[in-house]
Amino acid sequence: MVDFTYLNMKILVISGTPGTGKTTVSNNIANYLKVKVISLNELAISENLIIEYDTKRETSIINNSKLIPFLIKLIEKYRKENFEFLIIESHFSDIVPERFIDWVIILRCDPDELFIRLKKRGYKIEKIRENVQSEILGNCVNFFINKQLDTPILEIDTTKINIESITKTIMDIILKDKDLEKYYAGKVDWLEKLFQENRLQEFFD
Ligand SMILES: Nc1ncnc2c1ncn2[C@@H]1O[C@H](COP(=O)(O)OP(=O)(O)OP(=O)(O)O)[C@@H](O)[C@H]1O
Numbered sequence: 001m002v003d004f005t006y007l008n009m010k011i012l013v014i015s016g017t018p019g020t021g022k023t024t025v026s027n028n029i030a031n032y033l034k035v036k037v038i039s040l041n042e043l044a045i046s047e048n049l050i051i052e053y054d055t056k057r058e059t060s061i062i063n064n065s066k067l068i069p070f071l072i073k074l075i076e077k078y079r080k081e082n083f084e085f086l087i088i089e090s091h092f093s094d095i096v097p098e099r100f101i102d103w104v105i106i107l108r109c110d111p112d113e114l115f116i117r118l119k120k121r122g123y124k125i126e127k128i129r130e131n132v133q134s135e136i137l138g139n140c141v142n143f144f145i146n147k148q149l150d151t152p153i154l155e156i157d158t159t160k161i162n163i164e165s166i167t168k169t170i171m172d173i174i175l176k177d178k179d180l181e182k183y184y185a186g187k188v189d190w191l192e193k194l195f196q197e198n199r200l201q202e203f204f205d
């Protein structure tokens with residue numbers, strides 16, 4: 001007889017440009033819920049699921065054809081361990097196959113604030129620019145728009161919100177499906193904001 005007792009684990013996928021707070025928020029959620037967090041970047045590196053290190057861009061090139069099957073096995077393992085929720089977080093978490101996704105939340109951050117956060121991290125200027133440009137273009141959101149999802153793509157502007165409040169917002173979403181429409185993707189538009197401020201050139205030249 002099939003044991004259905006462990007089939008209930010729900011999966012929250014969090015994406016967003018580096019520096020938007022995915023890891024900090026995910027680990028904070030784990031203080032409140034019986035949740036397992038998979039950080040895809042850390043997983044890929046610790047399990048050596050990378051192709052090579054790109055020294056110019058200072059980033060690892062992930063081997064998706066190895067990472068995805070590894071991830072699927074890990075998801076099944078956590079399902080059997082009866083976790084209530086699994087969070088998969090990374091700036092490339094769009095690699096998670098559609099069938100596993102219950103919610104998608106993209107963390108967004110104003111380009112000026114993101115610049116400050118990445119500078120504090122010690123990123124060199126080229127890497128900061130590349131990431132800030134990616135945030136302005138909304139790349140992480142676009143990657144999900146290209147998928148066939150049954151669930152709405154949600155985004156949270158984290159610019160002026162502290163980790164605790166973001167945590168609460170996300171818990172309201174996954175526990176109560178609260179105010180989902182408020183977070184439907186499309187409302188955050190840095191491109192438009194910078195265009196209105198006549199500042200696009202500062203970021204793209
Ligand atoms: N809402 C916030 N307010 C202020 N600082 C924040 C906020 N979110 C994150 N930070 C800070 O920004 C930095 C980056 O956060 P974090 O490492 O969680 O980002 P990340 O999205 O996981 O990045 P990466 O994709 O590189 O792993 C940390 O120093 C964190 O404390």
Ligand SMILES: [Mg+2]
Nearest residue numbers: 022023024039
């Ligand atoms: Mg992180």
